[in-house]
Amino acid sequence: MEDRIDSLRSIFKEKGLDGYLVLNNVNIFYLTGFSGAVGLLIPVKGENTLYVYGVNYEQAKAEAKNCNVMLVERNVKLEEMIGRKIKALKIGKLGFDGLSSVFYLKLRRLLRGNTRLKAENRLIWALRKVKTGQELELMRKAGEITGEGMRVAYETLKPGLTEIEVAAEIEYAMRKKASWGTSFETIVASGVRSAFPHGGCTEKQIRKGDIVVMDLGATYKHYRSDMTRTLVAGKPSKKQQKIYDIVRKAQEKAFKRIREGVRARTLDAAARRLIEKAGYGKYFVHGLGHGIGLEVHEPPTLNSQSKEVLKAGNVVTVEPGIYIVGFGGFRIEDTVLVHKERGERLTPAPYTLGYGQS
C-alpha cells in the first residue's frame, strides 16, 4: 500500500501538480487501507494528512497506513481545515479526484490567488484499473463465492417462489462462504420484468415458463464480483432458447478476444455485431461491460464510446443482453481478468437456460 501513494505522487508530479486532494472514500481506502475518512491530502513532499471525524478516529489510528491522522472536530468546517493546510504547505497547483460543486466553490474562495484547483480523477484510476497480485487474490475469492451463490440459485429456482425468496438463498449461501456482503443489490427479475436490465427483485411469484435474470455478486475484503445467468423456470420455448443462444455466442465471441492491447470498443463491437446480425441489435440496450474492483462499476468501461485499451491486470465484466419489452430479457455476464494473451473468467457457473438442466 505504501507503493500506491508513492506511485500517485510520481504521476501527479509529472503532471505539474504540487499536491493532490482525495475526497472519494474508496480512493482513500485504496491509498491508506482505511475507508472511514473524509479527506486525504498528499503534498508532493512531506507527510500525508488523513481527515477523520471522531466517530472513526480511533479506528483510523489503528488501521490507516502512511498518513498522519487528523481529527475533524464537529464544530470545524472540513473545507476550512483542509484549506488552511493547503495554504501552509504552499501548494500552488492541487489536483483532486472529485469534489461537490459546493465544496469546490468554498475551497476556491478560501485559496483564491494562491492555489489552482484541477480535477484529475484519472490519475488514481490509472492505478486502480490495474490490479496487483494481492488484489487479484481477493477478487478470485469474491468470484468463487459468487459462483457458489449462482450454484444455489440454480438449485433453488422453481415456480411458486418469490423473487426475494430466491435472493434470500443466494445471499445466504454467499455469506456462508464468508462473503462480506453483496457487491450490489441482487437482481432476480422474472417474467416481463426480466426485460428491464435493472429489474431488482420483488415479492412477485415466479411462474412456470418465466424467464428469470439473476444478477449477483459477493464482496470479499472490499473487492467485488459480478455475474449474471438467465434461466427459465421450466422447459424453455424455442424462441427463448434461440435468443439465449445468441446472447451466449455474443458473450463467448467478446470473451475470446480479450487480451492486453485490445480496444474496449472492439470488444463491444464484436458482441454487438453478432447480435445485430441475428436481428436483435436494437434490444441490446447497454454497453458490453465495465471494470470492477473496489467498486462494482469502475473504469475501464467497455462500450462503443470507450477510449480504453485493455491492459493485463484489468478486471472487467462481459455482459451482452437482449431485452424485449413484453416478452423478457436475457443477459449472460462474467467477471473477467485480462491477461497478456487471453481473458480468464473469475465467476464459475454453467450456462444452462432450462431449469433442472444443469
Add this chain to the structure above:
Amino acid sequence: MEDRIDSLRSIFKEKGLDGYLVLNNVNIFYLTGFSGAVGLLIPVKGENTLYVYGVNYEQAKAEAKNCNVMLVERNVKLEEMIGRKIKALKIGKLGFDGLSSVFYLKLRRLLRGNTRLKAENRLIWALRKVKTGQELELMRKAGEITGEGMRVAYETLKPGLTEIEVAAEIEYAMRKKASWGTSFETIVASGVRSAFPHGGCTEKQIRKGDIVVMDLGATYKHYRSDMTRTLVAGKPSKKQQKIYDIVRKAQEKAFKRIREGVRARTLDAAARRLIEKAGYGKYFVHGLGHGIGLEVHEPPTLNSQSKEVLKAGNVVTVEPGIYIVGFGGFRIEDTVLVHKERGERLTPAPYTLGYGQS
C-alpha cells in the same frame, strides 16, 4: 407523488427560482417513483423532463410518473443536453440539489450570462424530512423486518461462530420476511473491534465474554430502517453491565423527550449529559442520531451542532454509545417516528445485554 413535484415547485418559486435541476437519484425517485434516471429538470411552468440512458429507458417509461422521459444517447453529453433545454426554457435562475464540480463548471460555461445556478439542496430535504402516511407504512414494515433480524441475532449468537456467520442468519431472516435488501452493511463487531462504531463484520470468531455490537437494518420498497443492540456472548461482567446500563438510560432519556418542537441538539445534550455525569463523556464519540428514510443517513441530524427542530413525521435514529478502545463498545439504537406529543419506536426488540437472557 404528483403532489411532491408540485410542492417542490411552489417552494422554489417562492425562493425566486424559475426551475430546479435534480441530479441525485434518490431525490429523483422521491419525485417520480423511478430511481434509474440521471437527471430531472423541473421548470416553474410546463412539462418536467427526465433524462435516462438506454439501459433504463423502457423501465423509466413504464414506471416514472409526472414527467416526459428523454433518452440520453451514449454519444451525447448529458450536461450539453440539459444545458440546451435550460436555454430553450429561458430559465434565469436555476436551483439544483447536488452537482459535481466538473458538471457544475461545464454547465456554468454553457449557460454563461443567461442562467444563474444556485445550490438549493435544502428545498427537497424540507419535503423528504416529513414522511407521509404511505411512507410511514413502508418504514413501519422495514422496522418490523429489522426487529425479526434482531430476534434471530439474539437466537443465533454464541461463542464459536464468526461475525459473518451471525450476519448471515440475520440477513437471511430479514429476506425471509420480504426485506428488499440491507439498509447498510450489517455490523457484527465483537471483542476489541466493538469499540469501533463502524467495525463492520469479519471472519473473526466470537469468544465467550466478548461484547458484540450488532447494527442492522432492512429495506422495504426503498425505505430503510436502522437498529443496534449490544450483547455479551456469555454472562456480562460487572463493568460491561454498568456501562450498558448507562447507554440504555441515555437512550431512554433522549427518547422520552422526543416530540414535535424539540430541538435536535437538546436531545443530543440530554443523552450526552447523562453519559458525561457517569464519567464516560469522552467515549461517546458521535452524535445522537440521524434522520432516515429513502437513505440511511438523512436530515434531520441529531447532534450538538444541529440547527434542526423536530416536526411530526420526522423519522430519526436515537443511538448513544460508549466506546472504550481496548475494552469494547456499547451502542443502543432505535428508529423513532416523531409524533406531536411523543416518539414511537419503529424497531421492536428487547434490551438485554447477557446472552440467553432474552
